[in-house]
Amino acid sequence: MRYILIFFFICAAIFGGAFFYVYSQIRFNAYDIIDYKPKLTTQIFDRNNELIANVFEENRLYVEFNDIPPRVIEALVAIEDTSYFEHGGVNYEAIIRAIIKDIKARKLVEGASTLTQQLVKNLALSSEKKIERKIKEIVLSIKLENELTKEQIIERYLNHVYFGHGYYGIKTAAMGYFRKNLDELSLKEIAILVGLPKAPSSYDPTRHLDLSLGRANRVLERMHTIGWINEDEYKKGTLEEPVVFDDTLSKNKAPYVVDEIIKELSKKYDDIKTGGYKIVSTIDLEVQKMASDALNYGYNEILKRDKNANTAVLNGAIVVTEPKSGEILALVGGVDYAKSSYNRATQSKRQPGSSFKPFIYQIALNNGYSVVSSVADVSRSFDMGNGKEWTPKNYGGDFSGYITMKTALTKSINLATINLLNDLGLNLVKKELTRFGFENIPENLSIALGSFGISLVDFAKLYSIFSNDGEIVSTILIKSVENRYKNLLKFEPTKTQINPPEQSFLMTSMLMNVVENGTGRNAKIPGIQIAGKTGTTNNNIDAWFCGYTPDIQAIIWYGNDDNTPMKKVEGGGRTAAPVFRIFLSEYIKHYPNMRKNFMQPDGVYRGRFNGSDEFYTDESPLPNSDNQQNIMQEADDSGLIF
Known part of the structure; x- marks a missing residue:
């Protein structure tokens, strides 16, 4: 009996020793299961809680x-x-x-x-x-x-x-x-x-x-x-035989948006693809589709006009924002993500051309000019330094003498804008542009024609000066991020009051005239007030339209990725402005209760000038009509106009 007990004791000891030996080798594997932290899918939703995409490793x-x-x-x-x-x-x-x-x-x-x-x-x-x-x-x-x-x-x-x-x-x-x-x-x-x-x-x-x-x-x-x-x-x-779906894993409905969100959040979260985050974006998937469809409409229209267009480089982009909140409702970085994932709305910096001009005119308004102050549409040569002269011209080569600021912006007159900038002073203008939020603006008069690079998303932020009553609102793409432990981080835009609301309304009134009677006529929709500006760079390399209503703003761009010219007929008015109309027409169908008319803030008045009603403010009073006529006549007599 004693030997049997000894035998069992020895077996138990061997078994126990073997157990603890094996356990000592693999005990850390147990902790992986006990403290279980698997790779989880991060999900991105639109503002209406509709799934945009799954992002994951598993x-x-x-x-x-x-x-x-x-x-x-x-x-x-x-x-x-x-x-x-x-x-x-x-x-x-x-x-x-x-x-x-x-x-x-x-x-x-x-x-x-x-x-x-x-x-x-x-x-x-x-x-x-x-x-x-x-x-x-x-x-x-x-x-x-x-x-x-x-x-x-x-x-x-x-x-x-x-x-x-x-x-x-x-x-x-x-x-x-x-x-x-x-x-x-x-x-x-x-x-x-x-x-x-x-x-x-x-x-x-x-x-x-x-x-x-x-x-x-x-x-x-x-x-x-x-x-x-x-x-x-x-x-x-x-x-029972259930219905089985063969879905793609990512279910990515807005790839340009998803790429941008992941890029932005990767700076903050190193496990963004494995951490199981719930990301609520500012995107509205319905608006995203409208914007994408409108962008492709404009792209196809270019191809109809130019059978020899190089489709390998021809592209476009659109950013739609809600100016009051800064929320990006749609961001489309190209006409076909499958062919090119390069995001032209955020990564590309293109010259804005004449779509930049409103900022020069806003500075003039802030410095005592009125919407009908006279500016010189005359040809001049400017000393650019290093023995170089610059003699800019209008599109078409002609000029009209003294014209009102409203007319100059409505018809997008290059010479008038350059002369206005020169009269204001380059130092003042650059200082004001920096206050507005522009960066790396070159110190020469050519900036009047938008001769610098900027991304669509940055331009959307800066255009909120006009569309949001003088308050710049930074654009945001993410509303909130929730981690696996239900901790919530909310994102808020930064807001800075740049201009008094009444001064920005003067610019809005001028930009409404651009759409109603000027280069932006192709963006016009009956029954709704639209403000906007076209932009075309030298040799038709870039075509822009920047437009807004009381509730929504869209920045639209077309061009070739390699900066080669498009066909001569392509420009902001023909190429980009109709896309705004197509987009907004669809938007109104889905959101019929959107505001149709701009609100006139306190401090904006109406007065008569040369037989027409014009807006003015205390800071930008209307000039005396007789004095204005005398200024123009004196200019004629001095020979400044030739």
């Missing part, structure tokens, strides 16, 4: 145990591990049965793994069938059962395992295959899902529906056999 949407329907647990346990809630991580009876079968087959044919062991195998160990790996699996499973509850283990299992088609975790699989939340699944859909981890590729319902349904029926049969579903449920379930 496409996994996490679900907590309390949010997993009991039917899902029952189905999984029924088919994979019926005694799950009774054993301590290892089913010894099943192991003995498996060993007997292995001995008879003279190889490892049956594993007898519990759900706990399957979790260990998936999360911490390889899946190869070796005795050493099996021992490690058993040791880790026992450890887990002592550290975690049954609910925690099954929660980790259902979130970690692979369900085929790129879906990790059961919540992801439910949304992917059936476009349903877990609590919306039918019994047959649940059976399909819990049957998948055994052989995800073979049972993938998008590729092998017959095999998937057969596996699901075996799940239902097992549930029926052990009494977890009744006869009616079993029959109904076996006859």
Whole structure:
């Protein structure tokens, strides 16, 4: 008897020693499961909570145990591990049965793994069938059962395992295959899902529906056999054939937007693609589609006018914002993301041409000029330094003498704008432009014609000086970011009052005239007030239209990526302005309650000048008509106009 006890003691010691030896080798693997932090899918939504895209390394949407329907647990346990809630991580009876079968087959044919062991195998160990790996699996499973509850283990299992088609975790699989939340699944859909981890590729319902349904029926049969579903449920379930969707994993509906959001947030979060963030953007997917459709309309119109256009480089971009909030409603960085992912709305800096002119005229208004102050539309030569002279010309080569600021901007007269800038003084203008928010403005008169580079998204911010009553609002693309622990970070724009509202309204009134009677006529829509400015750079390299209504603003650009000229007929008025009209016409259909008329702020008055009503303010009073006529006559007599 003593020898028997000694023998058992020695066996126990050997077993215990072997257990602790194995555990010492793999104990850190246990912590990976206990402190479970899987790679999760980051989801990007639009402002209306519609999914824009999934971003991930492993496409996994996490679900907590309390949010997993009991039917899902029952189905999984029924088919994979019926005694799950009774054993301590290892089913010894099943192991003995498996060993007997292995001995008879003279190889490892049956594993007898519990759900706990399957979790260990998936999360911490390889899946190869070796005795050493099996021992490690058993040791880790026992450890887990002592550290975690049954609910925690099954929660980790259902979130970690692979369900085929790129879906990790059961919540992801439910949304992917059936476009349903877990609590919306039918019994047959649940059976399909819990049957998948055994052989995800073979049972993938998008590729092998017959095999998937057969596996699901075996799940239902097992549930029926052990009494977890009744006869009616079993029959109904076996006859059902659910609708299965073969969706793309990313579901990316706005790739230019997604790229920009990920680029911006990567500066703050190094796990943006694996951290399971919920990102709410400012984008409105309906507006995004309208903008994309309008941009492609304009692109196709260019191709109709120029059969020889180089489609490899011809492109466009559009940014739509809500001026009051700075929120970007649409951002389209090109006509076809599949052909080019380069984001021309944010990455490209193009010369704005005449679409920049309103900023010069706003500075003039802020310095005592009125909308009808006279400016010289005359040809002059300017000393540019280093012995160089610049003799700019109007489009068409003619000039008209003295004209009003309103006329000069409406017709986009180059010489009048250059002379106005010269009269204001380059130092003053540059100082004011810097106050507005412009950066790296060159110190020469050519800036009057927009001879510097700027991105659409930056231009959208600066144009809010006009569209938002003198207050610059920084553009934002992200409203909030929520991490996996439900901590919420909100994003707010910066707002700076640059001009008094009444001064900015004077500019809006001038830009309304551009659309009503000037170069922006192709943007006009009956029944709604639109303010805007066209822009065309030298040799028709860039074509712009920057337009806004009381509620919405759009910056539109076309050109060749390599800065080669477009056809001579292309310009802001013909190429870009109609795109604003097409876009806004569709926008009004979806949002018919948008404001149609600009509000006239306090401090803006109407007065008569040369027989017409004109807006003025205390800072920009109307000139005396007789004095104005005398100024023009004196200019004629002095020979300044030639």
